Amino acid sequence: xxxxxxxxxxxxxxxxxxxxxxxxxxxxxxxxxxxxxxxxxxxxxxxxxxxxxxxxxxxxxxxxxxxxxxxxxxxxxxxxxxxxxxxxxxxxxxxxxxxxxxxxxxxxxxxxxxxxxxxxxxxxxxxxxxxxxxxxxxxxxxxxxxxxxxxxxxxxxxxxxxxxxxxxxx
Amino acid sequence: xxxxxxxxxxxxxxxxxxxxxxxxxxxxxxxxxxxxxxxxxxxxxxxxxxxxxxxxxxxxxxxxxxxxxxxxxxxxxxxxxxxxxxxxxxxxxxxxxxxxxxxxxxxxxxxxxxxxxxxxxxxxxxxxxxxxxxxxxxxxxxxxxxxxxxxxxxxxxxxxxxxxxxxxxxxxxxxxxxxxxxxxxxxxxxxxxxxxxxxxxxxxxxxxxxxxxxxxxxxxxxxxxxxxxxxxxxxxxxxxxxxxxxxxxxxxxxxxxxxxxxxxxxxxxxxxxxxxxxxxxxxxxxxxxxxxxxxxxxxxxxxxxxxxxxxxxxxxxxxxxxxxxxxxxxxxxxxxxxxxxxxxxxxxxxxxxxxxxxxxxxxxxxxxxxxxxxxxxxxxxxxxxxxxxxxxxxxxxxxxxxxxxxxxxxxxxxxxxxxxxxxxxxxxxxxxxxxxxxxxxxxxxxxxxxxxxxxxxxxxxxxxxxxxxxxxxxxxxxxxxxxxxxxxxxxxxxxxxxxxxxxxxxxxxxxxxxxxxxxxxxxxxxxxxxxxxxxxxxxxxxxxx
Numbered sequence: 001x002x003x004x005x006x007x008x009x010x011x012x013x014x015x016x017x018x019x020x021x022x023x024x025x026x027x028x029x030x031x032x033x034x035x036x037x038x039x040x041x042x043x044x045x046x047x048x049x050x051x052x053x054x055x056x057x058x059x060x061x062x063x064x065x066x067x068x069x070x071x072x073x074x075x076x077x078x079x080x081x082x083x084x085x086x087x088x089x090x091x092x093x094x095x096x097x098x099x100x101x102x103x104x105x106x107x108x109x110x111x112x113x114x115x116x117x118x119x120x121x122x123x124x125x126x127x128x129x130x131x132x133x134x135x136x137x138x139x140x141x142x143x144x145x146x147x148x149x150x151x152x153x154x155x156x157x158x159x160x161x162x163x164x165x166x167x168x169x170x
Numbered sequence: 171x172x173x174x175x176x177x178x179x180x181x182x183x184x185x186x187x188x189x190x191x192x193x194x195x196x197x198x199x200x201x202x203x204x205x206x207x208x209x210x211x212x213x214x215x216x217x218x219x220x221x222x223x224x225x226x227x228x229x230x231x232x233x234x235x236x237x238x239x240x241x242x243x244x245x246x247x248x249x250x251x252x253x254x255x256x257x258x259x260x261x262x263x264x265x266x267x268x269x270x271x272x273x274x275x276x277x278x279x280x281x282x283x284x285x286x287x288x289x290x291x292x293x294x295x296x297x298x299x300x301x302x303x304x305x306x307x308x309x310x311x312x313x314x315x316x317x318x319x320x321x322x323x324x325x326x327x328x329x330x331x332x333x334x335x336x337x338x339x340x341x342x343x344x345x346x347x348x349x350x351x352x353x354x355x356x357x358x359x360x361x362x363x364x365x366x367x368x369x370x371x372x373x374x375x376x377x378x379x380x381x382x383x384x385x386x387x388x389x390x391x392x393x394x395x396x397x398x399x400x401x402x403x404x405x406x407x408x409x410x411x412x413x414x415x416x417x418x419x420x421x422x423x424x425x426x427x428x429x430x431x432x433x434x435x436x437x438x439x440x441x442x443x444x445x446x447x448x449x450x451x452x453x454x455x456x457x458x459x460x461x462x463x464x465x466x467x468x469x470x471x472x473x474x475x476x477x478x479x480x481x482x483x484x485x486x487x488x489x490x491x492x493x494x495x496x497x498x499x500x501x502x503x504x505x506x507x508x509x510x511x512x513x514x515x516x517x518x519x520x521x522x523x524x525x526x527x528x529x530x531x532x533x534x535x536x537x538x539x540x541x542x543x544x545x546x547x548x549x550x551x552x553x554x555x556x557x558x559x560x561x562x563x564x565x566x567x568x569x570x571x572x573x574x575x576x577x578x579x580x581x582x583x584x585x586x587x588x589x590x591x592x593x594x595x596x597x598x599x600x601x602x603x604x605x606x607x608x609x610x611x612x613x614x615x616x617x618x619x620x621x622x623x624x625x626x627x628x629x630x631x632x633x634x635x636x637x638x639x640x641x642x643x644x645x646x647x648x649x650x651x652x653x654x655x656x657x658x659x660x661x662x663x664x665x666x667x668x669x670x671x672x673x674x675x676x677x678x679x680x681x682x683x684x685x686x687x688x689x690x691x692x693x694x695x696x697x698x699x700x701x702x703x704x705x706x707x708x709x710x711x712x713x714x715x
Binding site for chain 2: 055070
């Protein structure tokens with residue numbers, strides 16, 4: 001069975017780059033909220049929620065970037081829920097399989113997720129992952145209009161026929 | 171510094187207040203229009219699936235901000251929680267110039283004649299304060315017409331045999347039907363129903379200097395960037411300002427209605443955009459803040475004559491909070507039915523609005539507004555897992571093949587569903603906040619069940635191979651269609667305002683919004699709010715001259 005897509009392609013390059021930059025200055029850090037380990041766990045979880053197939057999965061389209069940004073913004077009151085929820089599933093992975101959650105095969109990840117699918121944290125990250133994937137790309141998810149392409153609807157958005165410039169006024 | 175005295179101060183620039191301000195200013199009165207929100211610019215008409223009026227998971231983009239504007243929600247089990255505007259339990263409408271009309275779906279329904287006489291037609295209902303209005307459809311008919319023509323309504327209601335009599339047709343023809351409409355119409359006819367084109371405050375042809383709907387996906391819940399959706403912010407308010415006699419003051423938060431020792435209103439205290447307390451004196455005050463905030467303002471205006479809040483000596487202010495219980499059915503079709511052409515909703519039937527055996531009232535049914543992908547996820551069938559491969563497969567396969575019919579149930583008003591002011595929680599200006607509690611009447615849910623089955627029949631006839639119904643819970647109803655909290659009536663002991671929206675026992679205080687609705691019809695209430703605003707304005711001008 002295919003391994004977690006997070007370790008495929010673009011996502012892998014991005015995160016390995018972030019890990020490599022840990023020694024660098026804080027300004028070079030990739031995440032606003034997550035640690036690299038949390039980001040890796042979140043990416044694997046997001047790909048369980050919306051897995052890649054013939055269309056991109058959640059992580060590849062920026063779900064972790066979306067979560068990371070919102071957790072420093074509108075979702076800041078859920079910071080603790082994320083810290084605890086991600087740690088819990090990662091610890092469970094190490095206890096049961098001897099490896100971090102993000103390094104497990106898809107079947108092992110699925111087993112751990114199934115055990116947790118009724119928990120408040122999993123419901124929360126499921127909803128947020130859906131927002132990321134199916135929502136507006138401006139928030140960091142749905143990169144390259146991936147879900148809108150998948151559904152066959154107009155992208156980028158039709159814009160108006162006003163005389164105004166719709167960019168933020170200076 | 172004292173502000174210059176005006177003839178009238180109108181609090182709230184939504185469907186009701188915008189019209190009153192324009193009517194009074196056009197007739198020569200000086201008007202101060204206070205709005206707690208801002209006037210949104212084209213930049214803010216962002217097409218954002220996660221931050222709009224309907225889906226506010228990343229914030230309520232039409233106001234208010236999450237910070238500093240709490241409400242208290244009392245749950246069915248008696249527990250209390252503080253809720254913020256971007257959450258559903260807040261029952262937010264909008265707080266900006268135009269109020270809800272800046273972002274609404276813009277259905278422009280007249281209530282049916284029966285909707286004003288619910289008690290006479292159906293009798294008393296246990297556990298409900300169901301009552302007739304003191305006015306009837308005939309009283310409002312000329313004002314419905316005025317709203318349709320001054321703001322602009324498109325559609326074609328002629329094929330609806332259940333509609334109340336009207337003197338003139340709608341000013342604009344309907345928009346061309348979308349794919350869903352073309353599938354649902356023959357199905358309705360085969361069932362012996364009477365489908366017609368939903369009346370909409372939306373331009374299908376150029377009207378009053380504004381252009382035509384561009385049929386985009388971001389309609390309900392968004393400001394229209396081509397100004398083809400007609401709210402008060404782009405129709406009557408600019409006309410009010412153009413008289414030179416109306417001043418619009420934004421980010422002005424009303425705190426309290428001020429009374430003289432003799433029990434006459436002398437003005438309003440409000441917080442201005444720099445957080446300074448101001449007093450605006452006026453000959454008369456019109457409260458148009460929506461059913462929750464209007465009640466809150468009255469309850470927060472305590473005095474020796476009105477120790478429980480102005481107009482509240484008989485404990486009716488804030489009572490009978492209601493909205494609409496939406497119900498309906500979804501179906502999966504073996505072919506595409508979604509063509510991504512806005513505004514989406516276009517076809518309706520009123521066959522089940524009244525006259526259903528054993529039921530008190532009923533509801534209109536129509537197809538749903540345009541389908542944002544994230545919104546679609548909220549309507550998934552119960553047999554599909556909430557996540558994973560199966561979920562994604564379902565969305566991909568059925569997004570364009572799901573058909574939806576739904577409608578608003580006319581609710582049975584409940585005395586214990588109400589707005590109070592919270593004894594402890596205050597907003598960022600120190601004003602006690604709204605405290606919401608209550609539930610839906612049991613019979614409202616029975617009507618919802620009936621109506622969802624009729625919707626299911628319609629989508630099945632349209633070719634659905636599998637269907638599921640939308641079943642509402644009994645939690646408090648209010649939201650965008652919030653109404654009922656300052657009931658209109660002839661008896662001061664069982665109502666808050668008289669038939670002209672004047673607060674009983676206070677000769678120069680009016681409430682003009684859906685607060686005055688005795689019952690809320692089986693329709694989106696905005697055109698009725700507008701008609702009542704014209705009706706009340708005419709009375710104000712008549713009594714003044």
